Amino acid sequence: xxxxxxxxxxxxxxxxxxxxxxxxxxxxxxxxxxxxxxxxxxxxxxxxxxxxxxxxxxxxxxxxxxxxxxxxxxxxxxxxxxxxxxxxxxxxxxxxxxxxxxxxxxxxxxxxxxxxxxxxxxxxxxxxxxxxxxxxxxxxxxxxxxxxxxxxxxxxxxxxxxxxxxxxxxxxxxxxxxxxxxxxxxxxxxxxxxxxxxxxxxxxxxxxxxxxxxxxxxxxxxxxxxxxxxxxxxxxxxxxxxxxxxxxxxxxxxxxxxxxxxxxxxxxxxxxxxxxxxxxxxxxxxxxxxxx
Numbered sequence: 001x002x003x004x005x006x007x008x009x010x011x012x013x014x015x016x017x018x019x020x021x022x023x024x025x026x027x028x029x030x031x032x033x034x035x036x037x038x039x040x041x042x043x044x045x046x047x048x049x050x051x052x053x054x055x056x057x058x059x060x061x062x063x064x065x066x067x068x069x070x071x072x073x074x075x076x077x078x079x080x081x082x083x084x085x086x087x088x089x090x091x092x093x094x095x096x097x098x099x100x101x102x103x104x105x106x107x108x109x110x111x112x113x114x115x116x117x118x119x120x121x122x123x124x125x126x127x128x129x130x131x132x133x134x135x136x137x138x139x140x141x142x143x144x145x146x147x148x149x150x151x152x153x154x155x156x157x158x159x160x161x162x163x164x165x166x167x168x169x170x171x172x173x174x175x176x177x178x179x180x181x182x183x184x185x186x187x188x189x190x191x192x193x194x195x196x197x198x199x200x201x202x203x204x205x206x207x208x209x210x211x212x213x214x215x216x217x218x219x220x221x222x223x224x225x226x227x228x229x230x231x232x233x234x235x236x237x238x239x240x241x242x243x244x245x246x247x248x249x250x251x252x253x254x255x256x257x258x259x260x261x262x263x264x265x266x267x268x269x270x271x272x273x274x275x276x277x278x279x280x281x282x283x284x285x286x287x288x289x290x291x292x
Contacts, residue, residue, distance in 0.1 A: 004036060009062055010054040019043055019236070020057055020065055039119065039168055042069045043236040044213035046168035046185055072268050073129070073240055079266065080133060084251055105289040111161035111250035111282025113137040116151060118144040118167020118186070122239045129243045135250050144168065148192035155200045161282040162208045162246045165193045169213035171234070178234055187217035191224045198225035205280050208249050210242050218275060228263070228276030238268040245274060252281025
């Protein structure tokens with residue numbers, strides 16, 4: 001057996017190496033069998049695995065994996081830019097009726113995001129994507145089990161239009177009752193954090209919340225007050241999915257309810273992984289743009 005250590009990139013042989021993980025801890029179970037604690041590289045999944053079920057991923061295969069991941073992300077971003085340009089022309093004509101295209105320049109005031117993530121690596125990826133998409137965002141790396149304790153004061157401090165509460169999740173191996181929230185690693189922590197956020201702002205229009213990670217208890221998150229959550233079919237979600245949900249809301253006019261079809265299809269995972277309820281946009285257009 002290869003010497004597996006913390007920091008290695010591995011796959012699970014019993015799953016056909018379908019997902020690549022980073023080893024974040026190695027310990028022993030009750031039977032003194034060595035177990036690795038894993039987190040997905042680009043899927044918001046946490047899992048445990050016996051060391052003898054793990055295989056190290058070769059560097060060339062890892063490079064191919066990241067290329068495929070970045071290709072998916074870039075394609076999603078390309079669709080965002082195309083849609084945003086079309087929407088902007090519509091917003092400008094509505095704000096200044098009678099003006100010809102190009103006759104007056106407006107300026108954007110998109111909704112501001114507070115992103116609280118249980119994983120620092122995922123947070124860094126998301127913050128880079130927010131910057132690329134020109135979404136004003138503040139990001140904080142806070143473990144899932146501490147988010148509920150801290151979210152209220154952070155909302156008071158940052159006063160965002162949109163809140164993302166995410167990190168890792170997954171159900172305990174062998175789980176058969178997917179309705180029991182106690183069978184999930186972090187769903188109960190996300191639910192508690194959403195409830196605290198709704199104590200700060202009750203209206204789903206004034207504070208839009210995305211909550212959850214891979215395989216999270218979707219129904220409980222919506223019931224606690226989230227606008228959007230994962231995972232309706234208890235599938236894995238991509239690290240960037242929360243970003244593409246809030247981007248659509250951040251750049252849709254406050255006058256417009258957003259088609260759920262438009263929001264969910266803007267994600268990488270789609271309807272199996274992300275769901276939610278009707279929500280208004282948080283974007284405002286300003287005119288005219290100052291020359292100074």
